[in-house]
Amino acid sequence: MSATLSESIDRLDAAAESRLDSLLESPGDVGILDEHAKRELRRAILTAVCVPGYQVPFGSREMPVARGWGSGGLQITLALVGADDVVKVIDQGDDEGVNAVNLRRLVTETTGATETTEVDEATVVQTRHRIPEDELDEHQTLVLQVPVPEPLRGVERNIAELGRMHAEADYSRMWVSLYEDKVRNGVITKSTGYPCLVGGRYVIATTPIPRWDVPRLHHAPFLSLFGAGRERKIYAIPPDTDVEPLTFDDVPFEVERTAGARCALCGATEAYLIEVPPSVGGAEDGRWICSDTSWCRRRRATDGDA
Amino acid sequence: MIGASPMRPTVLRVEQLGKIFGSQDPAAVAQTGPDAGSEKSPDGSSVVAAWDVSFDVASGEAFGVIGESGSGKSTVMRAIAGDHSASAGSVWMQRRDGSTSDLLTMSPSERRALRVDELAVVYQDAAEGLDLNVTAGGNIADRLTAAGCRHFGQIRERAAELLERTEVPLDRMDDLVRTFSGGMRQRVQLARALANRPPIVLFDEPTTGLDASVAAGVLDLIRSLLEELGIAAVVVSHDFAVIEMLTSRCMVMQHGRVVEQGLTDQLFEDPQAPYTQRLVAAARA
Known part of the structure; x- marks a missing residue:
């Protein structure tokens, strides 16, 4: 490489670094999203809450994660949380999934919020594919990462x-x-993303949660926000809203259930269980474990105390 | 009720319906029609596809519209059905609740709602009236669920009943309509149109494109259904045999205008307008 070229690269590097420093120092603009972006997101969220189930378009920003990796949920979370918030992020019910860990770090390090794996400590729970087994309350917000927001697609x-x-x-x-x-x-074989009628008006895709979690959205005490970064849509289920899975009068809605299945770790039968190879998580005596890892861990700890 | 005899109340009244494509220049009306020998204005900026079309249909009556290709008969049907907007006139329809509405002043969504159970259409091209990638039963389920039915067993039962009535073998009920022959597609379309027992059905060339024996079978079926269910119908066709077989009154269209209107038998036996005479002569030849 010629000396001139390497010198100019150094110069560009220095310029970029000083620009980054000045950006980080500018008051008001802390974190990944600038204040204008946050305001736009909050307006979209408010509209979504006012018209339950309606897909509100928003200007989805480039995020440090690729589209399709939770960029929609991440933008909602970043627009919501401040330094006082406590954030839990799960991927398939697991706090320790690579994607969950990275998103949680990203959120806490750029907003000053604190992180947790316990549902009752969290103010915001960002999730892909699950609602935590523990009941959320009216002070908590569930943020769902949505791949395909359009139920009629x-x-x-x-x-x-x-x-x-x-x-x-x-x-x-x-x-x-x-x-x-x-x-x-x-x-009816439709599993995740089961279509539901919200507030008697709009049909939504309850993607990405399994059917198991669908009845738990009906008249839920908490606010659910659905963010689709790639498709640039936000929709919401406000607290205490009717959420009815579309089903025929004579064909009852059923959730996933396998006869005889119980968690090999905590023994739970009334939880969403996932099938694993026998060696995983010390589950020698069964092929099923709880999808919600923090819930399962707490159950085992409580059993031990008793 | 739209002022008619107590025996056969009028259910559909079309008054001075007009449709101009292209420039909406009223001057084009005088420059077109049978006298001008064209539906296209001399400067070519507008096509008066239909103008000053009036007729009424009584409850349970079938009314025919006949004319050659481009005479405006399908335009009239589509303006009534709401597939495209009209430029002038009104279409009064007696509603289920006994009131009377002008369809042309209704919003697009109201007109779509009307198509669920008050006004059905059977098209020449089954692809227009059916979803070819859905089963025969599913196409009927579409209309039943649109009307609010949420009972799977009842949907199956009603779909089977309709397909049986329109002579579609029940073992084809769960096959995609794409795999059906032309005649069978028309029968499924008919079953779908009748799903919610509409009082009025519009037929646009229902048998055109079918081979003679299949067409005869479909025509027989339509005739017996109209009689049995007491449905009022508007039948659009270029084919004398179809109009003769299905309708009691009809009108003849040429270059977007009505040239003659009357009882079907009389009109064919004793045509008055020169154009109708030519049409009848050609058909009888």
Whole structure:
């Protein structure tokens, strides 16, 4: 490499560094999102809360994580939390998943919020694929990372037509897809992202949570915020809102359940269990463990005390 | 009720319906029509696809619209159905609740709601009236769920009943409509149109494109259904046989205008307008 080239690279480096320093020092703009971005996000969130289930568009920013890796949930969390907040992040119910750990670090280090793995300590719980087994209360907010916010995407691809269907609450084609599923398979096979009617008006995708968690959204005491970074949409379920899974009158909604399955670690049967290879987590005597790791750990600790 | 005899109340009244494509220049109306020999204005800026079209349909009656390709008959049907907007006139329809509404002043969403259970359409191209990637039963379920039915067993039962009535083999009920023949697609379309027992059904060339024997079967079916269910119908076709078989009254259109209107038998036996005479002569040849 020629001396001139390496000198100019050094110069550029120095310039970038000093610019970064000045950005970090500028008052008001602390963290990843600037104040304008936070304001826009908060407005979108307020709109979403006012019109439960309606997908509010927002200007999704570039995040230090790739789109599809929780950038929507991350932006909501960053717009919500301050130094007083306590943040829990889970991935598939697990606080120690690589993605969960990285997002949690990112949030706490750039906002001054503190981190936790305990639900009852958290003010904000950011999640991919689960609602914690513990009941959240009205002081807590659940932030969900959403890959596909549009529940009707499977039956219609034209965006203008999708807008019309939501505007007129014309969901008959969603019902047809459930009908066809039942005809073809004998049961409704749709698992995660089960379509639900929110507040008797909008159908939402409850992605990415499993069916197990769907009934827990109905009249929940807490606020749920759904963020889709790639699709640039935010929607919400305010506290005490009707959330009804779409199902036929004579075909009851069922949650996932495997007869005889119990957690190999804590013995729970009434929790969302995941199947694992026998060697994982010392689960020699069974192939099932709780998906919510912190809940499972606490149950074992309490058993030990008793 | 739209002022008619107590025996057969009028359920649909079309008054001076007009549709101009392109420039909405009223001067184009005088420059087009059978006398001008074209529906296109001389400067080419507008097409008067239909103008001053009036007719009414009584409860349980089938009314025919006949004319050659481009005469405006499908335009009239689509303006009534709400597939495109009209430029002039009104379409009064007797509603289920006994009131009367002008369809042309209703919002697009109100008109779509009307299509659920008050006004059904059977198209020439089954792809327009059906979702080909859904099963025959699913296409009927679409209308039933749109009308609020949420009972899987009842949906299955009603779909089977309708398909049986329209002579679609029940073992094809759970097959995709894409795999069906043309005649069977029309039968499924018919079943779907009748799903919520609409009092009025519009037929746009329901048998065009089918081979003769299949077309005859579908026509037979439509006729017996209209009689049995007491449905009022508007049948649009270029085919004399279809109009003759299904309707009691009809009108003839040419270059976007009505050239003759009357009882179907009389009109075909004793055509008055030169255009109708040519049309009948061609059909009888």
